[in-house]
Amino acid sequence: MWASRRAAAVPGSVFALMDAAKGRARAAGLGVVDLSIGSSDLPPPDAVLEVLRGATRDPGTYRYPLFSDTAPLREAAAAYLARRFGVRVDPEREVLPLIGAQEGLAHLLLAVTDPGDTLLLPDPCYPPYLGAAAVAGLKVVTLPLRPEAGFLPDLDAVPQGVQPRVLLLNYPNNPTSAVADAAFFQRAAAWCRARRTLLVHDHPYAELTFGAYRASSALEAGLDGALDGVVELHSLSKTHHMGGFRVGFAAGDAGVMAALARVKGAVDFHPYLGIQRAAAHALGLPDGVGRAGAAVFEARRDALVPALRALGWEVALPEASMYAWARVPGLTDSVAFAVRAAETTGVAVSPGAAFGAGGEGFVRFALVQPPEVLREAARRLGTVSVD
Secondary structure, three states, rough: OOOOOHHHHHHOOHHHHHHHHHHHHHOOOOOOEOOOOOOOOOOOHHHHHHHHHHOOOOOHHHHOOHHHHHHHHHHHHHHHHHHHHOOOOOOOOOOEEEEHHHHHHHHHHHHHHOOEEEHHHHHHHHOOHHHHHHHHEEEEEEEEHHHHOOOOOHHHHEEEEEEEEEEOOOOOOOOOOOOHHHHHHHHHHHHHHHHEEEEEEOOOOOEEOOOHHHHHHHHHOOHOOOOOOOOEOOOOOOOOOHHHHHOEEEEEEHHHHHHHHHHHHHHOOOOOHHHHHHHHHHHHHHHHHHHHHHHHHHHHHHHHHHHHOOOOOEEEOOEEOOOOOOOOHHHHHHHHHHHHHHHHHOOEEEEEHHHHHHHHEEEEEEEOOOOOHHHHHHHOOOOOOOO
C-alpha cells in the first residue's frame, strides 16, 4: 500500500534465498563456509584504527561535519590519485567524500539523470547497480560481458538509436574479476565524448591486485588532462578492509561533483569526522601496506582456482579483485545449484544469475576464507550435482 513506484521497481534479490539456505544448513548441523559475500575478513591497518581511536576522544569530531570539514580527506584523495595514477584533481572542485561508493553511485545517478534517461550497464554486474537505476527511474540497456572478449563490453555493438546518459563500468570487475587497461578506458572515454555520455567508473578494487599487475584509472583517460565527462568512485571497503566504516570518495568532472554535492546536501552530512580522519590516513599509507593485504587474497586465489579446475570447472586466474568466477559445465540453473550446495554441503556461493542473465551458468566465490578452507569448500562442491 505504501511502497512507491520507485521502491516497487527495485529488483528483488536471490541473496535472501541464499540466507535461508545457509540457515537450513546450520539447523542441520553443517559447518557453513560462506563464500557468497564480498566483504573483506581482514582488519584495517593498525595505524588507521589508532587514528580512529584518537578521534573518538576528540569532542571536535562529535558534531555534524560540513563540507569545509572534509578538506583533509579530499586532499588525501587528491594526493593518492596523483601518486598512484598520475592524475591531478582539484580537491576543492573535483573530489567529494562518500558514505561508501554504493551510496555514492545511487546519489550520482540522481544527480546527473532524469527519469527515463538511459543507463548503459554491463551484464553481469554488481546487483545494486540495478537498484540504483530503478530508484533513479532509468531505462537500462545492457552490455554483454563475454569470456571470449575478456569480459570487456563491445561498445560498437550498442544499437545506433540508443542515446545513453551514463555508461557505468567496473574494472577490476565484480563478479568476473576481469581487468581493463588504460587503452580500454581511452576508447571508452572517446566513445562517451562522441555521444555526450557521462563515463562513470566504479573502482573499489583499485589496490586489490596480484603479482605485477596494477589497475588503471578511468581518470587517466581525461582529454589533455581535463576530467570533463569522467567520474570515478573509490572505496576503502576492499583495499583497506574498512567496509563497515562506509567511506569512499568520488573524483572527476567538476560539474558532476557540484551536482552530486547538491543531492548529497539534501540527504546526508558526510561521514563521521573520525572516520574521515582514519580514511585520510589510510590513503596516505605506504603502498606496501595495501600490498600485504592483497598478497593474502592472492594466496587464497592460488589455493582455490586449481581446486576448482580439478573439478573440471572453467576458471580464469584473476589478476585482481577478491573473487573467482567459475563456469560450471552443464549448469543451467545457478540459483538452484547454489541453494542445493548450501543445504547439502554448507558451502555458500553466489549464483551467477544473481548478477544478471549473462551470469547464468557461473558461480562467484568470494576469497574470504583461508586457503585450506577454500580447498575443502571446493572438495565439498564436487559432490553437488548440477541438475
